[in-house]
Amino acid sequence: MLTVIPIPWTMTSVIVKPEKERTFVPSDARQKMIESAVTLLALRGLEGTAFSDVIERSGAPRGSIYHHFPDGKDQLVEAALELAGDRALGALDRLHGSPPKAVTKAFFDLWRAVLVRSNVRAGCAVLAVTVASDSQELLDHASSIFRAWRGRIAELYVEGGMAGDAAERLAATLVAASEGAVVVSRAERSLEAFELVAAELLAVTPGPASANTP
């Protein structure tokens, strides 16, 4: 079945093929480009994430990237940072009511999944941008994500019974240690360092490791 969908930005419409035939759909092209940018930033860093690489990886037609990101690469990188930041926040939002140790475990689980899926080659897009950009806008965005992560984790720790000061210290340490552990493990192409760090942080986080139950 073919569906005709009006596309507001062109004031025309396109014919959307059913799932099996679909190769490119304008409505999710932007999202695919952003997802590709997150992956490339995590794998190759900021300079390894050119428009041409994103086009190749996302399968989007060349013209569409200039349509969706008319201000250039930094605009795409901003969107990629936002997606990377929101993914972790979304995972943290599912942890309300969990004991602190379960929060620590869940955050390491997120990063372990990134390492395992990529054969220990990918890391954090936000970190990759921070160490390779001198754009104040991109650094501000990276900063707001790191602050949001550690703020949200500290809230969860406090909900789980920790004092505010201790929660802030441990939350900053969880973000820093997991970021650093991912980099060390990528260099070493091994999860060994990552697992040592995860074990240490779990040991110093109070509470049982079980997830929240209704």
Place this chain on the structure above:
Amino acid sequence: MLTVIPIPWTMTSVIVKPEKERTFVPSDARQKMIESAVTLLALRGLEGTAFSDVIERSGAPRGSIYHHFPDGKDQLVEAALELAGDRALGALDRLHGSPPKAVTKAFFDLWRAVLVRSNVRAGCAVLAVTVASDSQELLDHASSIFRAWRGRIAELYVEGGMAGDAAERLAATLVAASEGAVVVSRAERSLEAFELVAAELLAVTPGPASANTP
């Protein structure tokens, strides 16, 4: 006073000016280029460390960089990684006989100095290379440095009375957490996150914080 020094690689000699007049001395040109590369990697990342930038920063004549690094940029980056790795190992070597907490404190002191001297703009050259290179040689070199750092720290912890397993976990965590804390602080252009992480790691490291005494 002018001194004539023979230069083996050119089979000629150059006149070396006394300290005040000296602008460029072949014997330390290579070292200056390597030091400049470490600084640029720490400030701008791998792609921001071009030969032209290193020449500009080190004040070396253009031709000399091709003389000293005939295999190209990766050869210079290798040398920069080695210097960055050795600097931290040299600092760790002065800590034999110190209690574990003093080792943790000293490692954070090293990184705090990097942040403070650079107005919270510089970080770790080894991390910068890891997240932006797919050269197996460079990753192997980065890996050997991270392993050397955490191995040396674990040795110091064991010397200071910790059990081997606990020492390995805490050493991996110290390297990862300080690396991550430096990145987060750079993004935030503030030492706040760094100091929270340092306080947390100091709190979980056993022993008094005083340095070793004879």
